[in-house]
Amino acid sequence: MPELPIIERARSHGDRIAFRTMSESRTYPQLLNRSGAIASALLVDVEDLQEARAALLVTPGFEYSAAQWAIWRAGGIVVPICLSATESEWEYALTDSQASLVVADAINAAKIASLCEKLGLRLVSIDSVTAETPRSLPEIDPNRRAMILYTSGTTSKPKGVVTTHAMIQSQIESLVQAWEWNADDRIPMFLPLHHIHGIINITGCALWSGAVIEPFSRFDTTTILGRVRDDAYTLFMAVPTIYVKLIQALETASDEDRNAIQACFRKLRLMVSGSAALPASVHQRWAELTSQELLERYGMTEIGMALSNLYRGERRPGAVGAPLPGVEVRLKAENGSVVTVEDEPGEIQVRGPGVFQAYWNRPEATAETFEDGWFRTGDMAVLERGYYRIMGRLSVDIIKSGGYKLSALEIEAGLLEHPLIAECAVIGLPDETWGEAVTAVCVVRNGVPLDITTLREWCKGRMSVYKIPQRLLVVNELPRNAMGKVTKTAVRELFQ
Numbered sequence: 001m002p003e004l005p006i007i008e009r010a011r012s013h014g015d016r017i018a019f020r021t022m023s024e025s026r027t028y029p030q031l032l033n034r035s036g037a038i039a040s041a042l043l044v045d046v047e048d049l050q051e052a053r054a055a056l057l058v059t060p061g062f063e064y065s066a067a068q069w070a071i072w073r074a075g076g077i078v079v080p081i082c083l084s085a086t087e088s089e090w091e092y093a094l095t096d097s098q099a100s101l102v103v104a105d106a107i108n109a110a111k112i113a114s115l116c117e118k119l120g121l122r123l124v125s126i127d128s129v130t131a132e133t134p135r136s137l138p139e140i141d142p143n144r145r146a147m148i149l150y151t152s153g154t155t156s157k158p159k160g161v162v163t164t165h166a167m168i169q170s171q172i173e174s175l176v177q178a179w180e181w182n183a184d185d186r187i188p189m190f191l192p193l194h195h196i197h198g199i200i201n202i203t204g205c206a207l208w209s210g211a212v213i214e215p216f217s218r219f220d221t222t223t224i225l226g227r228v229r230d231d232a233y234t235l236f237m238a239v240p241t242i243y244v245k246l247i248q249a250l251e252t253a254s255d256e257d258r259n260a261i262q263a264c265f266r267k268l269r270l271m272v273s274g275s276a277a278l279p280a281s282v283h284q285r286w287a288e289l290t291s292q293e294l295l296e297r298y299g300m301t302e303i304g305m306a307l308s309n310l311y312r313g314e315r316r317p318g319a320v321g322a323p324l325p326g327v328e329v330r331l332k333a334e335n336g337s338v339v340t341v342e343d344e345p346g347e348i349q350v351r352g353p354g355v356f357q358a359y360w361n362r363p364e365a366t367a368e369t370f371e372d373g374w375f376r377t378g379d380m381a382v383l384e385r386g387y388y389r390i391m392g393r394l395s396v397d398i399i400k401s402g403g404y405k406l407s408a409l410e411i412e413a414g415l416l417e418h419p420l421i422a423e424c425a426v427i428g429l430p431d432e433t434w435g436e437a438v439t440a441v442c443v444v445r446n447g448v449p450l451d452i453t454t455l456r457e458w459c460k461g462r463m464s465v466y467k468i469p470q471r472l473l474v475v476n477e478l479p480r481n482a483m484g485k486v487t488k489t490a491v492r493e494l495f496q
């Protein structure tokens, strides 16, 4: 019986190591066995999950991938959820995706148990799954739906992006080809595993290629620099904020430490930046410090990766390169015509086998976002000497902070629950470390004083940390246009 391509690939990797931590190594055969055992546990009373949604709440590492593969091999749709989200954010993802089961490791199972009970969901704690002879697993058509990822957009609540196995495969194969992934690669994995940067670009490509992943539960500068100094990696992928933090660390290190770490960075075969704009100054500073020309690429949850600077060729600071293998890109000008010349800006539209199928249960939003079969990204770009350069987004309500895409509207809705906040407008202001800093402009009831520290404290537990405003401006009234509508352009001008 044919198996999912990722599983067939894993069988071809022999006894190679898939995951390595400071204390243990786990091989591809172990990953196959473990995912088979967990899949069997998921199929306790059915033969096929038949696209049931299974939320995944597991710390990054061997067990995460084993559980992800288990859900796929059992016929389910995996819904990775954010480990650090609040309970109401979890509840939203579980109910919106109509999940029927939650797959978690013991530590996270304990955190989500009461919510599962409240929602009547089956909770499978994988720590209690023992190695058993796997039962026979269903045959999975590659066009079956495989994953739902929640992404923020121009609506207040995040939407579920649905991809099939074939789409995921196409996203992975495109990157494996372009960046020449191979079985000798070794990569650190410190990004969250509920977004494609971690799921596809790092974990998916590494396991497809037979490479070694070194997982971390979070990014820690000292730990990662220590491992770079051990010559642990051949590849490195991160968001711009992480490169900013690494630059700060190198600049403040002792000469001896800096020289040793710089020498090791120089040996890596490729370092990639993406998920948010990499300032040309960061590209240049990183090159001065490490002799590494960062390869910047552009992607989106709905499409995987679309544009990339060349692995063998020019890596232009401030540009995101050319279409990746299998991806078609066009620019659509404001007047509705397709841009056919360089230097004329337009909205990036993307077509190809990696583009998502639909927003979960939102046919209207799905229809709106496609134009003649092309996905409308909402990002503006211009083509210059063969490479695209991102100019910004069409919507002011989307903020990118630390590589996370945030909806200003969702944060505003959260802030309006504060008893003192009568009105608010949230914007992203340029920030050297985070790319954009979430900034709230609020009208406070009865003029009661409100400061950023008190507001941040109140937000904790109510929204994920990266959504919590970093800056606060209290005003008597929000700027409005002639129609009485708050204008974000005028809100921005308050900071100039």
Ligand code: MCA
Binding pocket: 190, 191, 192, 195, 196, 197, 198, 218, 219, 239, 241, 242, 274, 275, 276, 298, 299, 300, 301, 304, 401, 402, 403, 404, 405, 434, 437, 438, 465, 466, 467, 470
């Ligand atoms: C955390 N903090 C922040 C933010 N995040 N402050 C302002 N803005 C933020 N965005 C604060 C916390 O409140 C805390 O403050 C302190 O920083 C440390 O928090 P922690 O979470 O530990 O931060 P960190 O570990 O330093 O996190 C930085 C990070 C992380 C590693 C850059 O944000 C991250 O992993 N980002 C990557 C997200 C990602 O993978 N995006 C890809 C999406 P206090 O100390 O006061 O408590 S996929 C995508 O975008 C597309 C498809 C693509 O192209 O890839």
Ligand code: AMP
Binding pocket: 151, 152, 195, 273, 274, 275, 276, 277, 278, 296, 297, 298, 299, 300, 301, 302, 320, 377, 379, 390, 393, 400, 403, 404, 405
């Ligand atoms: P997400 O929804 O989290 O997948 O984020 C996708 C968005 O991140 C894109 O629509 C872009 O706005 C932004 N993005 C990703 N990579 C880059 C990049 N290299 N430069 C600028 N913006 C980027």
